[in-house]
Amino acid sequence: MENKNHHIVSALVENKAGVLARIAGLFARRGFNIYSLAVAPTDDAKLSRVTIVVDVEASLLNQVVSQLNKLINVVEIRELSPSDAVERELLLATVQCSPEKRSEIIQIVTALGGEIVDVDISCLTIEMSSTPERLDTLEELLNSYGILRIQRTGRVALPRLGYLAESKIESELKLA
Amino acid sequence: MKLTGAQALIKSLEHQGVEVIFGLPGGAILPVYDPILDSSIRHILVRHEQGAGHMAEGYSMATRRPGVAMVTSGPGATNIVTPLLNAFMDSTPLVVVTGQVATGSIGTDAFQECDITGITMGITKHNWLIKDPNEIAQTIAEAFHVATTGRPGPVLIDFPKDIANSKVDYQEPGAVSLAGFTMQTEPDPAAVSAAADMILNSKRPVLYVGGGVLKSNASAALKILVEQTSIPVVTTLMARGAFPDSNELNLGMPGMHGTYTAVMALQKADLVIAMGARFDDRVTGKISAFAPLAKIIHADIDPAEIGKVRRPDITLLGECRRSIEELTRALTEKTSNGNGDLKLPLDIDEWHNTLKGWKQKYPLSYDREATDVVKPQYVIEELSKRQEEGTILASGVGQHQMWASQYWKFDTPNTWINSGGAGTMGFAVPAAIGAKVGRPDKPVWAIDGDGCFQMTAQELVTASAEQIPVKIAILNNAYLGMVRQWQHMFYEERYSEVYLSPDLPDYVKWAEAMGAIAFRVDTPEEVIPTIEKANEIDDRPVVIDFRTDVTERVFPMVPAGAPNDDILISAEHADGIVQ
Secondary structure, eight states, X not given: OOOTTEEEEEEEEEOOXXXXXXXXHHHHHHTOEEEEEEEEEOSSTTEEEEEEXXXXXXXXXXXXXXXXXXXXXXXXXXXEOGGGEEEEEEEEEEEEOOTTTHHHHHHHHHHHTOEEEEEOSXXXXXXXXXXXXXXXXXXXXXXXXXXXXXXXXXXXXXXXXXXXXXXXXXXXXXXX | OEEEHHHXXXXXXXXXXXXXXXXXXXXXXXXXXXXXXXXXSEEEEOSSHHHHHHXXXXXXXXXXXXXXXXXXXXXXXXXXXXXXXXXXXXXXXXEEEEEEOOGGGTTTTOTTOOOHHHHTXXXXXXXXXXXXXXXXXXXXXXXXXHHHSSSOOEEEEEEEHHHHHSEEEOOOOOOXXXXXXXXOOSOOHHHHHHHHHHHHTOSSEEEEEOHHHHHTTOHHHHHHHHHHHOOOEEEOGGGTTSSOTTSTTBOOOOSTTOOHHHHHHHHHOSEEEEESOOOXXXXXXXXXXXXXXXXXXXXXXXXXXXXXXXXXXXXXXXXXXXXXXXXXXXXXXXXXXXOTTOOSSOSOHHHHHHHHHHHHHSOOOOOTTOOSSBOHHHHHXXXXXXXXXXXXXXXXXXXXXXXXXXXXXOOSTTOEEOOOSSOOTTOHHHHHHHHHHHOTTSOEEEXXXXXXXXXXXXXXXXXXXXXXXXXXXXXXXXXXXXXXXXXXXXXXXXXXXXXXXXXXXXXXXXXXXXXXXXXXXXXXXXHHHHHHHHHHOOSSOEEEEEEBOTTOOOOSBOXXXXXXXXXXXXXXXXXXXXX
């Protein structure tokens, strides 16, 4: 579960060997905690976008961003506050499911916007892409049926379009 | 032009204006040592790779140019890890080239293989593993750019043997452009203006001057600012020499072993102007009790230093020199436009009187009348008095370092070569050698402890072989003195593993065996004549074994973690003999 010390940091980094190690190493040696981390190339093959959910007090966030920004391979970095960002996360979960409970579970999953992606006699595998909060809700509900395996990707995020246009906080946080 | 990768590397270093490499060859770096024979670059063969790193640091600190070191893979590379940490902590620009096993062998636990880029990731500004011979010239250009631009620091280039042996069509590097390496060098004008207002309205301002002032070559600009405003100055351990000790507005060094006046000036200030300083724990003591009455203006090139320890009221993000110049300009403008209330120098006579009173009442002190033992402070005072202006002083880490910082008179920038952030014992001898290589025109002394000397003394062989005439004053108290001092004060005089012996090794014989001229001093009356004899020698290294008072402790002292207000002024004060 997320707590109030969670902040989203979004970074464009050079797509080079060892960049993730530099980022992870910096977190380790400065004593910051990574809650989740998602990395993938962007449309520009030379760049990857890294979305990190950081577990720090607000007063330390600037220190995290400033230290990360000192890494030569970090091209651009900003904090995204949840209200100014579109966030998504993907969840896969295999749930125990007796034949009697099957339709009940399917109802819950579809009501929340998830999908059933694999089925056998005693289990269901569910996929859902949504906001982390809705995934929390789904996870809680599925818990009562018995989750066998679960994998969440950690969130990815982009700034909201209106927010981009104003880009006020962004320019403050985008340290030169 | 077709070259080998090794030739391209050396050519790239020449292109950067490198005049000297400190290094030691070995298997993986072997190909690069061949073109050194044909190069204009001087190579200094060290006796241990740690020496190469510290020499490069000493060279850099004395010249403000990047220091270059080259070593082989594996243990050669790990032996230079300590200097990289040291340079990282003290923001010294260093370019270290390490040999690496052939690219095809990386990851196979090959002979002398070591993941040195992984090991040094956290103690370099950046490092590179060159995997394509066509990238050599550009990577070297980037490495020098990163090491010397913004807040300086060390970088490392890992150079595989097959890359060194490959053929490459050498082309001079283009302009360096790194998307992720940009910085603000000019301070924000609105912040400068606000800072000037804050200064004009302060009653008890102090300039807290750190190493950034030296890095940005801002000593002259600082002098003008101080002359125009009359703001008193404290110079941190990294900034000794950035502002002349002979100027009465210099209150000395702040911090754990700072002068009473420097420490208390910060404690009682209503405005602290931090210039290229990072609020290190050795300066602040207990952070919540540091400069409790002061507003803070923080000028620094590194955004990550702003608010890391103490949140400033005004931030001057940019080069220190530019911030100082702009501040001076803004102050002059504001005071010359007819507002009678605002004038320069500042109307802070009361503050000056307070500081003058403290200086008189609580000067640095030791028993100057001692006739039976050699006081370490006496040695340093007499050494300092007998040096021409601009003499460079290196030191190791410990009591002798603190006394050197306290009692040596620094009037010239870049003449104090010491290990601050990392506190690396053994720094003095190699750092002094590097400084002398960079500044052959200046006398170079090192004040070293007996413990420190034993860590890196073998580099005196390098100094003798390469005819680098440095002078080493060992303050030999037969102990790891600073540890002994803490055991004395905080562990009820239970001395654990700190005794070294005054004559094992015999420092004079050892120094002579390494090609130096050596003297021993047992009594106070021998101090001055021996210093004068040493000053006369300039064709080979000199070592003086000063047998100093074992019991002497460094004061003033703020115990670790205590508020600076709890400063202990003297041994009598610390031991409760006087209040």
